[in-house]
Amino acid sequence: MKAVLDHVGIAVRDIDAALAFYRDALGLEIEEPEEVASQRVRAHFVPVGASALELLEPTGDGSVIAKYVEKRGPGIHHITLRVEDLQAALDHLKALGVRLVDQEPRPGAEGALVAFIHPSAAHGVLVELKQPAPAARTALETQRIAFGRFDLVTLHDGLFRLDGGAMFGVVPRPLWEKKAPPDDRNRIQLSMRPLVVEADWGRMIIDCGAGDKMDAKARDIYAFERARHLDHSLADAGLSPDSIDIALATHLHFDHFGGATVREDGALRPRFARARHAIRAAEWEDAAHPHERNRASYLPDDFLPLERAGVVDFFEGDETIRPGVRVVRTGGHTGQHQIVFVESGDRTAVFTADLLPTTAHIQDAWVMGYDLFPMETLAFKKRFVREAIEREYLIFFEHDPLVAAGYIREREGQRIVEQVL
Ligand SMILES: [Zn+2]
Ligand SMILES: [Zn+2]
Numbered sequence: 001m002k003a004v005l006d007h008v009g010i011a012v013r014d015i016d017a018a019l020a021f022y023r024d025a026l027g028l029e030i031e032e033p034e035e036v037a038s039q040r041v042r043a044h045f046v047p048v049g050a051s052a053l054e055l056l057e058p059t060g061d062g063s064v065i066a067k068y069v070e071k072r073g074p075g076i077h078h079i080t081l082r083v084e085d086l087q088a089a090l091d092h093l094k095a096l097g098v099r100l101v102d103q104e105p106r107p108g109a110e111g112a113l114v115a116f117i118h119p120s121a122a123h124g125v126l127v128e129l130k131q132p133a134p135a136a137r138t139a140l141e142t143q144r145i146a147f148g149r150f151d152l153v154t155l156h157d158g159l160f161r162l163d164g165g166a167m168f169g170v171v172p173r174p175l176w177e178k179k180a181p182p183d184d185r186n187r188i189q190l191s192m193r194p195l196v197v198e199a200d201w202g203r204m205i206i207d208c209g210a211g212d213k214m215d216a217k218a219r220d221i222y223a224f225e226r227a228r229h230l231d232h233s234l235a236d237a238g239l240s241p242d243s244i245d246i247a248l249a250t251h252l253h254f255d256h257f258g259g260a261t262v263r264e265d266g267a268l269r270p271r272f273a274r275a276r277h278a279i280r281a282a283e284w285e286d287a288a289h290p291h292e293r294n295r296a297s298y299l300p301d302d303f304l305p306l307e308r309a310g311v312v313d314f315f316e317g318d319e320t321i322r323p324g325v326r327v328v329r330t331g332g333h334t335g336q337h338q339i340v341f342v343e344s345g346d347r348t349a350v351f352t353a354d355l356l357p358t359t360a361h362i363q364d365a366w367v368m369g370y371d372l373f374p375m376e377t378l379a380f381k382k383r384f385v386r387e388a389i390e391r392e393y394l395i396f397f398e399h400d401p402l403v404a405a406g407y408i409r410e411r412e413g414q415r416i417v418e419q420v421l
Pocket of ligand 1 (some may be wrong): 251253354
């Protein structure tokens with residue numbers, strides 16, 4: 001059993017006094033607090049190299065931390081060791097007769113599995129064992145939820161990488177690299193996650209990934225990982241490309257609509273053989289007439305074959321594409337970039353495409369360097385995110401490798417995403 005120190009949990013009586021020491025006196029950085037409602041605890045993580053401190057603040061009576069502090073005063077509450085296989089670790093400890101609090105793994109925060117060892121077995125220390133959630137788990141998952149009169153299915157077309165600096169614009173690397181660790185070529189991992197809307201009028205796919213037409217050079221530049229791609233994901237959901245009635249493009253960049261065509265025996269054809277393709281006319285115009293700044297993102301093979309096949313329905317403005325599904329132009333990222341509202345009764349889901357490509361982009365100033373008109377992105381985003389918080393929109397993040405969808409919440413002036421999928 002190989003165990004690595006994950007963090008040390010410290011029970012705190014007065015969080016402001018604790019912050020004055022750990023943050024102000026020691027100069028450590030404190031992450032946004034995380035609420036653990038079931039335990040009546042607020043956890044403040046303090047990264048210290050490969051491990052962390054976790055300041056635990058009781059938020060109500062009956063909190064285990066409140067009881068602990070009452071009885072023993074503030075101090076070290078537990079240590080957490082990370083293991084690769086928690087079940088194997090527990091079996092091993094049971095075979096040795098080690099006294100456990102949890103006989104079986106149970107769900108912890110952020111998709112981890114956890115189990116506690118009894119302090120009497122660990123010489124007076126409460127020891128938590130933790131098996132973290134596998135990285136990029138959500139990115140390659142197909143998930144279906146009922147949403148009012150619709151079924152929403154979040155699909156994936158694998159992973160790719162883009163330059164971290166370009167993804168975060170004016171945000172300095174020390175800030176973004178904590179949320180999106182770059183590789184040795186400064187690239188961060190991103191997902192391509194289309195959304196299927198199923199309704200009584202048929203089945204719509206919104207965006208459709210990059211597809212597999214790219215050459216070896218592009219595969220190297222973007223580090224595509226498509227061992228499992230859209231066809232697998234559709235199959236996981238019990239669907240096939242032929243079951244799609246409408247394909248809607250947020251914009252025509254290759255990572256959003258490249259999957260709309262496939263190359264077969266040297267010829268290009270629509271991937272969704274039965275589908276109409278709903279595309280904003282002015283976005284098509286821009287894509288068909290690229291300039292130096294956007295040429296690398298608009299690949300004619302992704303969309304021209306659709307028009308030749310006569311399967312495109314152009315539309316002009318912010319229209320309702322099918323009952324309950326309407327588009328709204330954001331501009332910013334491209335001149336005609338749009339997001340998609342899916343509305344049923346008083347519930348609204350929004351597929352935000354490259355307006356909020358990842359959860360990190362919910363901060364107003366986190367605007368992509370790729371955007372052609374960043375001030376337009378900023379203006380739209382400020383308005384939209386406020387509205388999304390107030391009206392509790394379910395937000396789909398197309399490129400986030402860990403969070404497919406969630407609600408944006410505001411806690412003590414800080415924006416966070418409460419993950420749903
Ligand atoms: Zn784009
Ligand atoms: Zn994109």
